[in-house]
Structures are given as C-alpha cells and as structure tokens.
Amino acid sequence: MIFPPKCVGCGELFDIFDGSPDLVLCERCMNHWLAAKSQRCRECNVPIGLCRCIPNPMLRSGVCDFIKAVPYDVNNRSSVQDRFIYRMKHKRDERAACFAAEQLCDELLRRLAENNCELGNTVITYVPRIRKAITENGVDQSECIASSIGKVLKIPCLNLIERCRGGREQKKLTLRERKENVRNAFNISNEVRLDGRTVLLFDDVVTTGSSMARCAELLFGVGAEKVISVAVGKTNRKNVQTR
Numbered sequence: 001m002i003f004p005p006k007c008v009g010c011g012e013l014f015d016i017f018d019g020s021p022d023l024v025l026c027e028r029c030m031n032h033w034l035a036a037k038s039q040r041c042r043e044c045n046v047p048i049g050l051c052r053c054i055p056n057p058m059l060r061s062g063v064c065d066f067i068k069a070v071p072y073d074v075n076n077r078s079s080v081q082d083r084f085i086y087r088m089k090h091k092r093d094e095r096a097a098c099f100a101a102e103q104l105c106d107e108l109l110r111r112l113a114e115n116n117c118e119l120g121n122t123v124i125t126y127v128p129r130i131r132k133a134i135t136e137n138g139v140d141q142s143e144c145i146a147s148s149i150g151k152v153l154k155i156p157c158l159n160l161i162e163r164c165r166g167g168r169e170q171k172k173l174t175l176r177e178r179k180e181n182v183r184n185a186f187n188i189s190n191e192v193r194l195d196g197r198t199v200l201l202f203d204d205v206v207t208t209g210s211s212m213a214r215c216a217e218l219l220f221g222v223g224a225e226k227v228i229s230v231a232v233g234k235t236n237r238k239n240v241q242t243r
C-alpha cells in the first residue's frame with residue numbers, strides 16, 4: 001500500500017502534482033530546517049551543521065570528531081527538527097531516514113578526509129535504543145538512519161552494541177543519574193574485532209554525550225582506531241569544549 005506523501009515536519013499532504021514522491025519536508029518546513037542548520041553553536045559561533053565542538057564526556061572517551069545537522073531544543077516541541085525526530089522515533093520511515101542521511105553525508109565525507117580516514121576502512125554503527133521502546137514503537141530510529149548513511153556512503157552498517165536489560169531511558173534522568181545509568185547500559189560482544197577501523201557512531205540526538213562516550217569506549221575496547229560521532233540533533237547549550 002502506498003501512503004499519500006505527507007510532510008514529516010507539519011503533517012500536511014503534498015500536492016501530488018506539485019511535489020516529487022521523494023519530498024520529505026514541504027517548502028515552509030524545509031526553510032525552517034535550513035534556518036536551524038545555519039543557527040550558530042553557542043560555544044564556537046559556527047553554524048551547527050559545520051561546528052566541531054565535542055561534548056566533554058565524548059572528548060574524554062577519545063571521540064575525534066562530531067558531526068551534527070541541526071540544533072535540538074528539548075523544550076521546543078514545535079520546531080520542525082523536533083517533530084522530525086519525534087516522527088522517526090514512532091514510525092519507520094525510510095524516506096525520512098534517507099533525508100537525514102543526506103543532510104549529514106557531505107560534511108561527513110569532508111571530516112573523514114580531514115581525519116585521514118579511508119572510506120574503505122570505515123564502518124558505521126549506532127547507539128541502540130532500549131528494547132522496551134523498540135517493542136512499543138516497532139522501530140530503532142538510530143539503526144534506521146545509520147543504515148541509510150551506510151547506503152549513501154557505501155559502507156557497512158553493523159549492529160555492534162547491545163542495550164543491557166534494566167537500562168533506563170536517558171532523557172528522563174538528571175546529569176548525575178545519566179552517568180551512573182550509562183556505565184551499565186551498554187555492552188559489546190567480545191567476539192567483535194574492529195582492529196584499525198574507523199567507526200562512525202550514530203545517535204539521533206545528543207544531549208550530554210554520555211551514551212556516545214560509553215559506546216565509543218566499548219568500540220575502542222575491541223580495537224577501533226578512530227571513532228567519529230554523528231547525530232541529527234545536538235542540544236545547543238554550553239557543555240562542550242572547542243577544539
């Protein structure tokens with residue numbers, strides 16, 4: 001069954017004679033998205049889509065670069081990027097995943113080159129969602145977008161990290177609780193070997209960076225040489241260090 005194409009930002013139906021079937025955002029939402037992308041990072045004053053800031057926990061774990069598309073404000077439920085991410089969490093949407101991937105890939109290729117990483121030696125993986133959320137929503141949005149990035153860059157998307165049972169959803173916790181929760185939240189099979197590889201580590205939204213940091217540690221533990229973090233949204237606030 002083919003669903004009539006709707007804007008992922010505002011939910012309005014596209015004029016079928018007007019738009020291409022690949023449209024994800026209507027013109028108005030696309031303008032909002034582009035404005036968000038060029039909003040300046042509060043730390044380095046560079047547009048978020050180009051900013052190089054890395055949250056401290058990620059920096060400490062050895063993440064060497066961090067690419068993000070748009071700023072994300074957890075308190076603004078009406079922004080296009082918030083509705084986009086909300087929709088991705090609740091519904092499998094290949095078109096939207098593909099759009100997110102395309103929004104990141106140019107900058108990703110640039111940063112891979114800058115970090116002297118060869119595409120042929122690079123894989124992508126993701127911070128997995130808690131199992132309960134996957135059961136409820138039928139989708140791991142990060143897997144979905146990571147897999148799209150893998151297709152665009154023609155690199156393998158690997159399912160490497162597991163969520164441990166009993167982990168709580170990070171967004172509901174305070175900073176201190178997040179730190180404790182995250183230490184035991186993830187695991188990687190010791191059969192995985194990533195010797196000498198560059199790993200792109202994807203998450204849909206990064207807030208404090210503690211989940212990314214923990215997953216990066218696990219990837220280094222099985223031999224990854226470089227870890228580059230990638231996210232659609234980054235909360236725009238001062239908890240980062242500029243390179």
Ligand SMILES: [Zn+2]
Nearest residue numbers: 007010026029
């Ligand atoms: Zn729209």
Ligand SMILES: [Zn+2]
Nearest residue numbers: 041044051053
């Ligand atoms: Zn910045």
